[in-house]
Amino acid sequence: MVEEQQDRLAGYFYARIFLRNPAVRDMFPMTMDVQRSRLLGAIVTAIQAVDDPERFDEYLRGLGRDHRKFQVVPEHYEVVGKALLDSLRTFARDQWTYEYDQAWRDAYDVIARKMLAGAESDCNPAWWHAEVMSHERxxxxxxxxTVRPIQQLEYRAGQYISMESPAHHPxxxxxxxxxxxxRANGTMDFHVRAVGVGWLSGALVRRVTKGDMLRLAAPMGSMVLDRRSTRDIVFLAGGTGLSPIKALLDELTSFNRTRWVHLFFGARDRQDxxxxxYLQTLAEAYPWLSIVPVCSHDRGWxxxxxxxxxxxxxxxxxxxxxxFVSGSPAMVxxxxxxxxxxxxxHGRIRYDAFNDH
Structure with a gap:
């Protein structure tokens, strides 16, 4: 009902939040364009996972842990819930019914409870300070x-992490x-593409240097290996969506002997x-791995x-x-x-479609 008006709905939603609780505004960046565009994406991801209880629970608990970086408290969930229902009701207009209203109240109640449970059960810091050890174009x-968190940060290969640069874009x-x-030394690699006028991505590519400090939030994502599976693997990676695939390959090199692995690595042109x-060198070292590079806009390459x-x-x-599928939302x-x-x-496909990569 409201999909074609999602930009206006998101603007209205945040306006209602800030009017009801002006102090919350300081938790958000100065420009809200990207934040608005992600609102329905997060809601849709949660609702689409309802039919898979394990994924639904895992995603929302992870989202609750992740939101600790915003210093979210239980009272904020009530403010958000009221603003969300008010926004949906306003933009659905005459199509909105009592049944829809009750269904969304029930859905949001479950979402909020699971997110709160995830946040309350997390004994880790709200975020980790990390030093940039190297930067390579x-x-x-x-x-x-390559960054190294000051405190130990545990994650699984294939997961993703929220990042902030306090010096450039708090x-x-x-x-x-x-x-x-x-790794034993705790270092982590990130592949970052400067996207359009993206503030943070542009800073991470062009301005951040060795020795700078970043902040990292709790790891999220379910695109991880099931070591119990004996099936062969196909990776589909687009652009810097290669990042989690590379981590999964890294894990596979430590134990795999029996599963054939096929990686299709796509980009717009050969320069990307x-x-x-590196991937070709890896394939030479591990006979079970095959690499197929693909270009979408580079005829005759x-x-x-x-x-x-x-x-x-x-x-x-x-x-x-x-x-395993990783790349832009459109590619996924x-x-x-x-x-x-x-x-x-579908049960044999793992993906996370909401990464910035």
């Missing part, structure tokens, strides 16, 4: 940062996947295949053309494989549609 708009948090499995030499999903379809069948959506056409069971 890989292409015209991509950089690889209160602006963006999510980036960790590009390596956990920024980590291809010498390799596969089109999207990663189109390239994968040419190699199948894949009905007996585990799939296109890939999931293609996998459905290839009759890959």
């Amino acid at each position: 890989r292409s015209r708009d991509i950089a690889v940062l 209160r602006v948090w963006r999510t980036y996947s960790v590009a390596n499995a956990p 295949l920024y980590d291809l030499p 010498g390799g596969e053309e089109g999207t990663v999903a189109e390239a994968a379809a040419r190699y199948g069948p894949w009905r007996d494989h585990d799939f 959506k296109t890939s999931l549609r293609a996998l459905a056409q290839m009759q890959v069971p």
Whole structure:
């Protein structure tokens, strides 16, 4: 009912929050454009997970832990709930019914309780201070940062983390996947692309240097390996969506001996295949790994053309494989549609579609 008005709805939603509780405004960045665009994305992700109780619970508890970085307290959930219902009711107009109102009250009550439970059960810091150990430009708009948290930060390969640069853009948090499995020295790699006028991504690529301090929030995401599975694996990675895939490969090199792994790595042109030499070296060292680079807008470049999903379809069948999909929301959506056409069971597909990468 309200999807076509989501920008206006999000603006109205935040206006209601700030009017009811002006002090909350200081928890948000000065410009709210990106924050508004993510509102319905988070709600839709939660609602779509209702049919999968384990994923629903895991996502919301993780979201509650993540929101500790904003210094959210239980009273804020009531403010948000009232603003959300008021916004939906206002923009649905005559289509809104009592049944919808009650259903959304019940849904939000469950969402809030699970998020609060996740926050209350977390004994970790609200965020970790981390020092930039190295900064390397890989292409015209991509950089690889290696950071080391001051305190131990536990995560699993394939997860993502919210990041803030207090020196450059305080209160602006963006999510980036960790590009390596956990290391003994605690360092973490992040692949960052400067996106448009993105404040934080641009700063991380062009302005952050070795020795700078960043803040990292609690890890989130369910795109992790199931070591009990014996099925072969297909990775579909688009652009810097390679980050979590690289972490999963890192983990696989420590124990895998029996599962064949196929990685389709896609980019717009050959210059954006920024980590291809490393991947090819990895494939030479581990015979179970094969790499297929793909370019969508670089005709005659010498390799596969089109999207990663189109390239994968040419190699199948894949009905007996585990799939991991990582990239922009548009890339993930296109890939999931293609996998459905290839009759890959949805339960064998893991993805996180809300990373900034």
